[in-house]
Amino acid sequence: MLKKIKVEDLVLGMYFCGFEAAWLDHPFWKNKFLLKNDSELRQARASGIAYCWIDTERGLDVAQEEEAADSAAQLQETQPSALEPEHAAAPPIDAVLLDAMALRETAKKATKAMFSEARMGKVLDMERCVSVVEEIAGSVIKSPNGALSVLRLKLADEYTYLHSVAVCALMVALGRTLGLDETACREAGLGGFLHDVGKAFIPHELLNKPGKLSDEEFSQIKKHPELGYKYLSQDPNVPDYARDVCLHHHEKIDGNGYPEGLRAGAITLYSRMAAICDVYDALTSDRPYKRAWDPAEAISAMASWTGHFDRAMFLAFVKTLGIYPVGSIVKLESGRSGFVIRQNAQDLTRPVLKVFHYDDSMTVTDTEILDLLANPEADTIVARGGEEWARLSHLDAMQLLSTGVPT
Structure with a gap:
């Protein structure tokens, strides 16, 4: 049974189940474990946090200190691995992370629905898309680190859907660093959310091919900006700027991008933003054909690519995430x-x-x-x-x- 106690009352042999504080604010990596050495007690008491939670069914209660030695020895045999997640009842958790996790699942479902509608030739539900973008933008504005770190965590088979969500969030965050107003940040977010809708028209097995693409296969993949633009252009409710991001997010400043080979000033603001956010999330995500890169490694590599990104905008992106982004x-x-x-x-x-x-x-x-x-x-x-x-x-x-x- 979970019980809230003062941190100063912790003793060896208690089964610790978390502080009454956000995980990022306390010294322990794991949140549930048997207290069995003095250094852990010293760390807990030095944390400055007043209260914590213990499980009295897996360790000592406050009134059982005299049984500490025997009980701790017995419980040590059943202690879970430090890296093994548990599914028992948890103490109060970081509300920001919880909200971001819930938003991730909601946004993933909405994105799946969007791709499904596109494949079937149905008109995009713009009201739902705008609603999701509003939620993502609100989460980023409330807690950029929390929202962006949660949206980075995705399995390889989730990539197509959560990539759209993550790029939306990155666009909002970058827009804030660039000094865009609230409306412009949300417009950038919508462009990011819709930027890859053209992949709905690319065969799934091609998008998730584990090996290297042939030249013919890559040519087929490169059609997704135009396919997406064509689809979005059928709906008068889709703003021009969102269609532009869909068409031009693979353009490069030096003119070596696709599909139109635009150069520098010919590429709109939101599309230049999307080029950066799209590549960063792709590099730092697991894919069927590659492992995710360390975020700091991704930033370093992108910085070395001459002619790929708007330089001033990329520096703003680094300022947004840091030289060592969260998760590095x-x-x-x-x-x-x-x-x-x-x-x-x-x-x-x-x-x-x-x-x-x-x-x-x-x-x-x-x-x-x-x-x-x-x-x-x-x-x-x-x-x-x-x-x-x-x-x-x-x-x-x-x-x-x-x-x-x-x-």
């Missing part, structure tokens, strides 16, 4: 690794991290929250995740799993 894994001078959980706008090279050690069995230990800006002497980032990303990227989901929210 970095290596620290101390030998620890760090999972980026928040940005510091004053210095994008010094984000807020959840730092940790891990062993060969991928057991995570010694976790704490570290604000590199507030504590510049505590540690320093020396490299992006690199090869570690393949081993550690699954920990990205811990942000949600530890709160009991399904991914």
